Amino acid sequence: MIAKAPEIEFRRVSKRFGAGPLVLDGLDLKVSPGEFICVIGPSGCGKTTFLRMVAGLSRPSGGEIRFDAQADGTRPELAFIFQDATLLPWLTVLGNIELPLRLRGEPRAERRATAARLTAEVGLGAVGDYHPRQLSGGMKMRVSLARALSLSPDVLLLDEPFGALDAITRNRLNEDLLALHRREGWTAFFVTHSVTEAVFLADRILVLAAEPARVETIIPVDLPRARTLALRESDEFHDAVAEATRRMHSVLAR
Ligand SMILES: Nc1ncnc2c1ncn2[C@@H]1O[C@H](COP(=O)(O)OP(=O)(O)OP(=O)(O)O)[C@@H](O)[C@H]1O
Ligand SMILES: [Mg+2]
Known part of the structure; x- marks a missing residue:
């Protein structure tokens, strides 16, 4: 694992849009x-707003988000994955995956090699020449994931990436995502509406609430890191999901 990701500190971070109500208050x-941080909470509580602030696409109204210095002095690289795969329909799988590198001016041979490697790593080695219309929803999300990873991000931001997929495909993608995470070592902020998904993926789950906006609680997930389908079927996992659900309901009901 390449331990190059920065430490990130949120200090009293708050957000409101114009004269509107607070969306985040004192994070x-x-x-x-x-x-691996999962972010969960009811619709409108500020999950996407939180990710956008981490990405620098939106500024906090108060407080600050600090990234500690990279060992080599460069800015951390961030990549965003949305619920919709947002692929370019006229490019192939490989073409979509190499796009960020092309935009960055990487030489053709190198970006092709990177795209080919990533295509294989996300399990799409056999369909590199397909166009998006020939892919299933799960395959499209794999392309989106590989495209984000092409930039070798230090921080990966995922906004409900698997929300539209069936349970089997989603579980599979969860496992594959964790395998990549283990190897690459980026920091992840992953928004989901599913407690089960959050418990499977996260080191900690950040529970946000709306009206009034607040950080309700942070739930640590003390499951072993090799999270596999076998773990998902274990009593230990079911107990952890039940406990996280109970804690979430008790705080959100307040
Ligand atoms: N650009 C904006 N201008 C004004 N208000 C905004 C803007 N972006 C978000 N908001 C408001 O901030 C609040 C939080 O929105 P956000 O999209 O972060 O919620 P969310 O938790 O991601 O919801 P969902 O689960 O539905 O995706 C909402 O009340 C929304 O209307
Ligand atoms: Mg959202």
């Missing part, structure tokens, strides 16, 4: 390099 959180 204090320190995220370790390579940590």
Whole structure:
């Protein structure tokens, strides 16, 4: 694992749009390099707003988000994955995956090699020449994931990426995502509406609430890191999901 991700510190981060109500209020959180944070909470509580602030696409109204210095002094690389795969229909799988590198001006041979490697890593080696219309929803999300990884991100931001997929495809993608995470070591912020998915993926689950906006609680997930289908079927996992659900309901009902 390449431990290059930065530590990220949120200090009293708050957000409101114009004269509107607070969307986030006083978020204090320190995220370790390579940590996997899931963000959960009712619709409109500010999950996407939170990710956009981490990405620098939106500024906090108060407080600050600090990224500690990279060992080599460069800015951390961030990549965003949305619920919709947002692929370019006229490009092939390989063409979509190499696009960020093309835009960055990477030489053709190198970006082709990177795209081919990533295509294989996300399990699409056999369909590199397909166009998006020839892919299933799960395959499209795999392309979207590989495209984000082409930039060798330090921080990966995922906004309900698997929400539209069936349970089997989603579980599979969860496992594959964790295998990539284990190897590459980026820090992840993953928004989901599913407690089961959050428990499977996360080191910690950030529970947000709306009206009034607040960070309700942070739930640590103390399951072993090799999270596999076998773990998903275990009593230990079911107990962890039940416990996280109970804690979430008890705080959100307040
Ligand atoms: N650009 C904006 N201008 C004004 N208000 C905004 C803007 N973006 C988000 N909001 C408001 O901020 C609040 C949080 O929105 P956000 O999209 O972050 O919620 P969310 O938790 O991602 O919801 P969902 O689960 O439905 O995706 C909402 O009340 C929304 O109307
Ligand atoms: Mg959202």
